[in-house]
Amino acid sequence: xxxxxxxxxxxxxxxxxxxxxxxxxxxxxxxxxxxxxxxxxxxxxxxxxxxxxxxxxxxxxxxxxxxxxxxxxxxxxxxxxxxxxxxxxxxxxxxxxxxxxxxxxxxxxxxxxxxxxxxxxxxxxxxxxxxxxxxxxxxxxxxxxxxxxxxxxxxxxxxxxxxxxxxxxxxxxxxxxxxxxxxxxxxxxxxxxxxxxxxxxxxxxxxxxxxxxxxxxxxxxxxxxxxxxxxxxxxxxxxxxxxxxxxxxxxxxxxxxxxxxxxxxxxxxxxxxxxxxxxxxxxxxxxxxxxxxxxxxxxxxxxxxxxxxxxxxxxxxxxxxxxxxxxxxxxxxxxxxxxxxxxxxxxxxxxx
Ligand SMILES: *Cc1c(COP(=O)(O)O)cnc(C)c1O
Numbered sequence: 001x002x003x004x005x006x007x008x009x010x011x012x013x014x015x016x017x018x019x020x021x022x023x024x025x026x027x028x029x030x031x032x033x034x035x036x037x038x039x040x041x042x043x044x045x046x047x048x049x050x051x052x053x054x055x056x057x058x059x060x061x062x063x064x065x066x067x068x069x070x071x072x073x074x075x076x077x078x079x080x081x082x083x084x085x086x087x088x089x090x091x092x093x094x095x096x097x098x099x100x101x102x103x104x105x106x107x108x109x110x111x112x113x114x115x116x117x118x119x120x121x122x123x124x125x126x127x128x129x130x131x132x133x134x135x136x137x138x139x140x141x142x143x144x145x146x147x148x149x150x151x152x153x154x155x156x157x158x159x160x161x162x163x164x165x166x167x168x169x170x171x172x173x174x175x176x177x178x179x180x181x182x183x184x185x186x187x188x189x190x191x192x193x194x195x196x197x198x199x200x201x202x203x204x205x206x207x208x209x210x211x212x213x214x215x216x217x218x219x220x221x222x223x224x225x226x227x228x229x230x231x232x233x234x235x236x237x238x239x240x241x242x243x244x245x246x247x248x249x250x251x252x253x254x255x256x257x258x259x260x261x262x263x264x265x266x267x268x269x270x271x272x273x274x275x276x277x278x279x280x281x282x283x284x285x286x287x288x289x290x291x292x293x294x295x296x297x298x299x300x301x302x303x304x305x306x307x308x309x310x311x312x313x314x315x316x317x318x319x320x321x322x323x324x325x326x327x328x329x330x331x332x333x334x335x336x337x338x339x340x341x342x343x344x345x346x347x348x349x350x351x352x
Contacts (some may be wrong), residue, residue: 010118017112027315029340034296036214038215039065040261042249053240056246063254064222073227081183081208081221086113091236092145101140101147105131105324110148130158138171145243150181155298155321155332157291160239167202179204185210186212186266186296201226213253213262220250273335297332304329314347
């Protein structure tokens with residue numbers, strides 16, 4: 001009890017992020033964390049593990065810059081996209097004073113990272129069309145340093161449009177950074193906002209190897225931004241954020257062969273997603289299938305809880321969003337491999 005009281009007040013008040021892993025469940029088919037069904041094969045050279053790694057392994061930075069069509073000064077590598085989010089908040093937001101803007105429903109880590117760092121959260125919910133409410137965000141620009149947009153949005157799958165992002169970037173010039181989280185952009189690469197980096201120094205893009213690259217266990221993510229922003233983040237990042245084995249595997253994932261593997265995975269996932277979407281739309285218990293732009297589908301069922309339980313009984317673990325505002329009956333299904341989707345289909349087709 002007294003140990004708890006020793007902790008910082010905002011930490012005492014904190015509800016930790018309930019990751020899919022922490023929620024857990026009984027099952028053998030894990031479709032609750034937007035992971036890939038396979039990771040690919042990699043080799044490790046362990047002869048240099050006696051040395052500390054480079055803070056920003058040059059081969060990884062060069063490979064990601066080439067992949068993203070940017071210069072190496074516009075790229076930062078970190079311990080997953082989550083560390084990028086955390087670094088942005090720690091670099092730009094004054095604890096007890098500054099706020100971030102989020103647009104709910106969205107990825108939970110923006111709020112968690114803000115809370116753990118004593119930074120306030122202003123929620124400007126998505127509009128009925130599930131788009132960021134640009135005018136309402138602009139109204140908050142004097143109260144915030146960072147605006148988090150997620151595109152494709154987790155869990156709704158919607159994309160932001162470039163005209164909206166540009167308008168926001170212009171209004172925010174010199175006042176706030178606009179962060180576009182593109183964790184799932186490989187599933188719809190034509191929708192990236194990275195092209196705007198050339199025109200807007202206050203744009204930041206978050207990326208990861210956890211989703212399309214199939215490397216959630218690696219913990220490797222990227223921040224794409226103006227070199228000045230990257231330089232500021234480098235002041236805050238720990239000295240050795242990317243372990244040597246992580247750097248080696250990330251570099252392999254970003255070779256021509258690695259990118260081809262990723263693209264083949266994306267193609268397969270997108271096909272399985274299309275098929276599942278068609279079936280879901282014909283299902284009598286499905287009210288709505290949300291935007292299909294990531295490696296997941298958010299689905300509104302007439303009896304969400306019952307469907308979730310039936311899947312769980314069959315060993316299929318999904319992610320329940322039913323208790324989020326506006327998402328009554330909604331369950332998120334990660335697109336796994338063919339066999340996993342067949343198992344989902346079997347449950348969906350069961351007689352009730
Ligand atoms: C998965 C995810 C991330 C980052 O994941 P890491 O595994 O930390 O790289 C960031 N944003 C969104 C929206 C995600 O779904």
